[in-house]
Amino acid sequence: MSNPTRIRATAKDGLTEVRLMMQHEMENGRRKDEAGNLVPAWYITDMQVKHQGRTVLSGQFGTSVSKNPYLIFRFQGGNKGERVSVAWTDNRGDSREDQTVID
């Protein structure tokens, strides 16, 4: 079971700033465990941020995005109380979507 993405969305001066941290190991397939075995690659491949259902950012990730992917960006518009959601899918087919309201 994956853990929820932490999202903070703040409306200011006609823009909404989104700060988010997805909870994911982002294993790049080159790390060895204590026993010396390669840990298979396990990482987020796609993510999407939506404001009231409209996509405001989408991204494709490789294995060089840091553990617990972190992003800050802004989109035009957005009012207090409106929904911002973050969805991701990983290379094992696991996925989740979390949301917050703009403050």
Added chain:
Amino acid sequence: MHASSEMADLQRRSLLKTAGGLGLVGLFATLGLFPASASAEELKRTVFDTKNLDEALDALGGFLAEQSSLVGLTAPDVAENGALVPVTIETSLAGVSQISILVDKNPTMLVANFTIPSGTPAFLTTRIRMAQTSSVIVLVKAGGKFYRAGKEVKVNQGGC
């Protein structure tokens, strides 16, 4: 010139024209690269499998991207920990539809590729992994054209 018939990408064509076509068509054919998408559609995952920077840039569509001082890339001069290198990209170029982050000396050069819809300013901050000291390159597609900027980041402890 049968290869060019497969290249539906108008920008690629105009680039080929300006760059003396045949030589580059031959080059792309030998590299076995696919034409870049002309739209802001998601790129094929194979862009992450490219084995050198030129291949990666080409797969993203930005093989002939011009260096631009309008593309701002903020990254530390020295990263103590290559597992967590903060990067910020910001540009005043209009009509940005794609932002890609690459690390020249990582086993996988392409770190991330973002699609920027209208209404989203060209600004983002994220954290990337760096295996060793390398240049970080940002490729920006704006108004259908490609621009790039780079910065050398010294890595004390590799994070790949």
